[in-house]
Structures are given as C-alpha cells and as structure tokens.
Amino acid sequence: MPTPLDTLNASFGLPGTLHFDEAAPGLPVAHITTPLASASIALQGAQVLTWQPTGQQPVLWVSKAAIFEEGKPVRGGVPVCWPWFGAVPGKPMHGFVRTRLWQLRGAELDAPGQVVLRLGIGDDVATHSLWDHAFDLELTVTVGSTLTLALTTRNTGTQAFEITQALHTYLCTTEITQTTVQGLDACHYLDKVQDFAPYQQSGAVTFQSETDRIYTDTTADSLIVDAAGGRNLRIAKQGSASTVVWNPWTDKEKTMADMASGEFHQMLCVETCNAGPDAVSIPAGGAHTLVAIISVE
Numbered sequence: 001m002p003t004p005l006d007t008l009n010a011s012f013g014l015p016g017t018l019h020f021d022e023a024a025p026g027l028p029v030a031h032i033t034t035p036l037a038s039a040s041i042a043l044q045g046a047q048v049l050t051w052q053p054t055g056q057q058p059v060l061w062v063s064k065a066a067i068f069e070e071g072k073p074v075r076g077g078v079p080v081c082w083p084w085f086g087a088v089p090g091k092p093m094h095g096f097v098r099t100r101l102w103q104l105r106g107a108e109l110d111a112p113g114q115v116v117l118r119l120g121i122g123d124d125v126a127t128h129s130l131w132d133h134a135f136d137l138e139l140t141v142t143v144g145s146t147l148t149l150a151l152t153t154r155n156t157g158t159q160a161f162e163i164t165q166a167l168h169t170y171l172c173t174t175e176i177t178q179t180t181v182q183g184l185d186a187c188h189y190l191d192k193v194q195d196f197a198p199y200q201q202s203g204a205v206t207f208q209s210e211t212d213r214i215y216t217d218t219t220a221d222s223l224i225v226d227a228a229g230g231r232n233l234r235i236a237k238q239g240s241a242s243t244v245v246w247n248p249w250t251d252k253e254k255t256m257a258d259m260a261s262g263e264f265h266q267m268l269c270v271e272t273c274n275a276g277p278d279a280v281s282i283p284a285g286g287a288h289t290l291v292a293i294i295s296v297e
C-alpha cells in the first residue's frame with residue numbers, strides 16, 4: 001500500500017531535481033535542487049520554506065525554534081496569509097490557508113531550467129465555517145535564480161467577495177540595525193505598534209525598535225540593503241497595493257515560543273500585500289493575481 005509520500009514522489013518527483021519527504025508526520029515538503037538554486041516548499045500552507053540561489057547565502061529566514069506540526073503556522077519562509085491579513089476577532093490570525101494542507105497540482109522543469117510547482121486549495125465545509133465563500137486559490141512557485149510566487153484567487157461563487165492578503169516573506173539579514181529598506185520613501189503607512197496611527201515615510205526604513213507597518217497605496221519594488229552582509233535583496237511585485245515591514249525586536253520576540261532568543265537581529269519581513277485599506281474586491285467568476293519576485297543583487 002503506497003503512502004501519500006510514495007504517491008507524491010511517484011506522481012510529481014523529478015529524479016535528481018525534485019523529491020518529497022516529511023518535516024513531521026503528515027507534513028510533506030518538496031525539495032528542489034537545480035544548477036540555478038535549491039528550495040523547499042511545505043504542502044501545508046503552500047509555504048516556501050527555503051530558497052538559496054547557487055553561489056549565494058540563504059535568502060529566506062526560518063526560525064531555529066520553528067514548530068512543524070499539522071495545523072500550526074511555521075515561523076519563517078513565505079506564509080500565505082489569506083483571505084484576511086492580520087487579526088480578525090474570534091478567527092485565526094492571517095486567515096486560514098497557512099495552516100491547511102494544499103494539493104500539489106503540477107511540477108515541471110521549464111525551458112530555462114527553473115522548477116515550477118503549482119499548489120491549490122478550494123473551499124469546503126471547514127472554510128465555509130470561517131469564511132462563507134466559494135473560491136479556488138492557486139500558488140505558482142517558480143524556483144530559479146529568482147524566486148517568483150504568484151497567488152491567484154478565483155471567485156467561484158455567485159457573489160462578489162473582498163479579501164486582504166500577504167505573501168508574508170521572512171528574509172535573512174546579517175544585522176537588522178545595519179539593514180535598511182528602500183523604495184517606500186514618501187509612502188503613507190499605518191503603524192501597528194502605535195495602534196494603526198497614520199504616518200508618512202521619509203527616506204529609507206531603518207530599524208531601532210519593534211517595527212510593524214502597513215505601507216499603503218504602493219506598487220514599488222522594495223530593496224533590502226544588508227550593509228553588514230554586503231548584499232541587497234529586491235522584491236518586485238504585481239497586483240499588490242501594500243507592503244508590510246515587520247521586525248518584532250526584543251520584547252515581542254520573547255512572547256513567541258517559535259522564535260529563539262536574539263533571532264530578531266538576523267531577520268525581517270517585507271511582505272507583498274493587499275492589506276488594510278487596500279482590500280481587493282473580486283466579482284463572481286473573477287480572479288486576481290498577487291505576485292512577488294525576489295532576487296539577490
């Protein structure tokens with residue numbers, strides 16, 4: 001009797017390039033190795049966990065204390081927050097798809113040598129109890145010398161619905177106090193550390209304390225300048241009107257069981273979003289695609 005893992009390997013494995021194992025029982029992970037890059041992607045949450053272009057240090061950050069358990073969010077990589085971003089009273093933080101098992105719909109090696117995975121999830125009784133809409137959600141992950149995530153929301157119901165969402169990207173940095181984010185100068189933001197007070201950015205974003213901001217009405221690339229590491233990361237985006245920048249700093253880090261002490265120094269999140277006032281309305285039968293393209297410069 002083949003296990004679900006045997007079936008994944010038999011149906012989608014690409015010898016020498018793509019195989020599946022489990023991070024914990026019931027948590028399958030796709031492992032990709034090509035001449036261009038290596039990566040791993042958990043089927044729970046369709047969560048890209050790691051991506052490392054050949055010749056580079058890892059780009060995505062995962063906590064040493066991350067918890068790999070069915071139904072629990074994983075602290076790192078790129079969680080998909082959907083159909084809401086942030087807190088909704090009485091409902092799971094950041095929506096419900098990051099803790100559910102997605103289906104692998106396709107895996108192929110394209111002409112330039114990138115691996116393209118398609119993962120999907122649809123509505124069922126459990127999702128209707130949290131959010132009463134019919135939908136199909138598909139994430140296409142293209143792993144090469146750049147990493148591209150494209151999240152397509154299809155409204156398969158008969159009435160329009162509204163979503164907020166994020167490709168909640170955790171990035172490695174060498175030292176947060178020497179890291180800046182360019183591309184958000186003059187943008188308006190809501191400061192979650194100050195109860196969503198509105199501000200306007202002046203110059204690059206710098207980090208000296210807990211930082212949790214929703215930059216609204218911005219389609220610009222973000223350039224993460226890791227001065228201590230001597231490299232820049234670029235996140236370009238499409239279908240996204242907001243960018244969230246987050247670092248928990250000392251006190252908040254202490255409240256999180258799945259972050260090890262002092263790890264906030266080596267990470268930050270720059271999230272490709274439609275959040276806060278940038279909610280997206282999708283008519284019955286309509287679709288919307290949110291894209292993040294991550295590269296090292």
Ligand SMILES: O=P(O)(O)OC[C@H]1O[C@@H](O)[C@H](O)[C@@H](O)[C@@H]1O
Nearest residue numbers: 073093094168192212244246271
């Ligand atoms: O701990 P979670 O649910 O993964 O959320 C992490 C952070 O995610 C960020 O996107 C939010 O802006 C923060 O407020 C939040 O703390």
